[in-house]
Amino acid sequence: MPLKEYQRTPEFTDADTPAGLLHGHRTKAGVWGRIVLLEGNLRYCLEDGSARAWILSPARPAWIPPDLPHRVEFLGPARFYVSFWR
Secondary structure, X not given: OOOOEEEEOOOEEOOOOOHHHHXXXXXXXXXXXXXXXXXXXXXXXXXXXXXXXXXXXXXXXXXXXXXXXXXXXXXXXXXXEEEEEO
């Protein structure tokens, strides 16, 4: 069964992103997230002890697996949203 988007956050910027997204957090079991950049760049960091991180851009969104601790870091001005899929 394919994933289906069921919710989307408002657009966030470096000025109004909720603090919780900048610290380790996770999606619920069975829920995938997708970080979509509209402008700028973010660093998507796993908080699972692996120290893995990726630079996201409008051409390079990120899928967030269910229940995986992660956070984002701003690399300058950016605008993005997060969509949720199940």
